[in-house]
Amino acid sequence: MAGSGKHWILNMLVVRPRPHIGIDPTKESFVPMPSLVKTSLIARFRSLSLAAAMALSMGSPALMTATPAHAATGDVIEIKGEIIDTWCYFSGVMGGTDAVVGSAHHTCALWCAAGGIPVGVRSDDGKVYMVLKYKGEGSAAQTDTIMEVQSHVITAKGRHFLRDGIDYLIVDDVVADEGITNLNHNDFGAVPPFSAPKKPKK
Amino acid sequence: MLKKISIATLVSASLLAAPSAFAEGEFAQGSKAKEWGLQGEELATFSGKVVDVLCELAGDCTDQCGAGDRQMGIVRESDKKLVFVLKNRQAAFNGAIDDLLPYCNKQVDVDGVLIGDDDVVTSKFYMVQFIRETGAGEWNKTNLWTKRWKEKNPGSDxxxxxxxxxxxxxxxxxxxxxxxxxxxxxxxxxxxxx
Structure with missing residues (x-):
């Protein structure tokens, strides 16, 4: 585990500055760490970002039609991207965004999907579409369907909704499944380290 | 790849990660939620209606908000924004659906943290830590997930x-x-x- 431990530390320092990683590597869980720093540099400009987003969204037909409940049918789209664990991706709890995707984070993505945490499709431009339905099933259904595609790169046809700055996706059909293409465990090891494979006990 | 990272880069990253002031969000007043130290974290307590997000966005509605199969959110009373809920208060990869489901289509008060400061996704997501039906006195901790998991998986002790x-x-x-x-x-x- 020495190698993965080194990568773990480097990831937290380098991949994306995360001043407040909320994980205790000695425990198999997320751990609140309130004594650490709370807010990143980006967050300091949150009000500016939100203002800009609101200004942009004023001209968005998708947003305008989605605002009233039950009002939208969604834009039909085809999108290619990786199925990701959105909690670890957005919260920073496990480290930088480069490390909480792909093969490195596959087991943790399984845990989170089984836990009912929403999955997303992250497209190449970095936009994340929160998956609400996947091939006819609610994305939290207690079946194997959503589990089978964790960390896979898929091309999906579906319906897109934008509401209050978040993109949502109903996946109606998967036209291509390339499997796991981001082999980042070679760089980061397993993220978190306690998700790594272990030598079977004799 | 990692071997190419220079000392200068490490130093720069460390400086960027230096402590900064906690950003108090517009919904922080009165919050008793636990701080987790997450990306873009803000304490947030507010009132709103618990919704099945598929129903809210697409009009694809079912009884009982999908009965656990669907993601859920809260339409905040003050600004009518749909707040997408990613997580409950438990620290072991647990979502929030089981904790929100009893309040399907009801008015609630919630307390927790908004998280995220992604460059592309401009809104924040929510971790709900406490919930109560609006008007109720006592708060309920959002820790139902593991109890429901045990009920669904009786042979997994x-x-x-x-x-x-x-x-x-x-x-x-x-x-x-x-x-x-x-x-x-x-x-x-x-x-x-x-």
Whole structure:
């Protein structure tokens, strides 16, 4: 585990500055760490970002039609991207965004999907579409369907909704499944380290 | 790749990660939520209506907000924004659906943290830590997930946390390994990191 431990530390320092990683590597869980720093540099400009987003969204037909409940049918789209664990991706709890995707984070993505945490499709431009339905099933259904595609790169046809700055996706059909293409465990090891494979006990 | 990272880069990253002031969000007043130290974290307590997000966005509605199969959110009373809920208060990969489901289509007060400061996704997501029906006195902790998991998986008792014993997780790891690349990739990793 020495190698993965080194990568773990480097990831937290380098991949994306995360001043407040909320994980205790000695425990198999997320751990609140309130004594650490709370807010990143980006967050300091949150009000500016939100203002800009609101200004942009004023001209968005998708947003305008989605605002009233039950009002939208969604834009039909085809999108290619990786199925990701959105909690670890957005919260920073496990480290930088480069490390909480792909093969490195596959087991943790399984845990989170089984836990009912929403999955997303992250497209190449970095936009994340929160998956609400996947091939006819609610994305939290207690079946194997959503589990089978964790960390896979898929091309999906579906319906897109934008509401209050978040993109949502109903996946109606998967036209291509390339499997796991981001082999980042070679760089980061397993993220978190306690998700790594272990030598079977004799 | 990592070997190419210079000392200067490390120093720069460390400086960027220096302590800064906590940003108090517009919904922070009165919050008793626990701080987790997450990306873009803001304490947030507010009132709103618990909704099935598919129903809210697409008009695809079912009884009982999908009865656990669907993601849920809260339409905030003050600004009518849909707040997408990613997580409950538990610290073991648990979502919030089981904690929100009893309040389907009801008015609630919630307390928790908004998180995220992604460059592309401009809104924040929510971790709900406490919930009560509006008008009720006592807050309820959002920790129902593991209780519901035990009810759904009666044969999965044993040592360790739920995610080590979950049949769906175990099935995938048995089939494709910890990296999703097959048993050979796991074995190679073990040999290289012993």
């Amino acid at each position: 044993g040592k360790g946390p739920w995610f080590r014993r979950d049949p769906r997780v175990k099935k995938q790891i048995a089939k494709n390994g910890h990296f999703g690349l097959g048993a050979a990739a796991d074995q190679k990793y073990i040999e290289e990191n012993e």
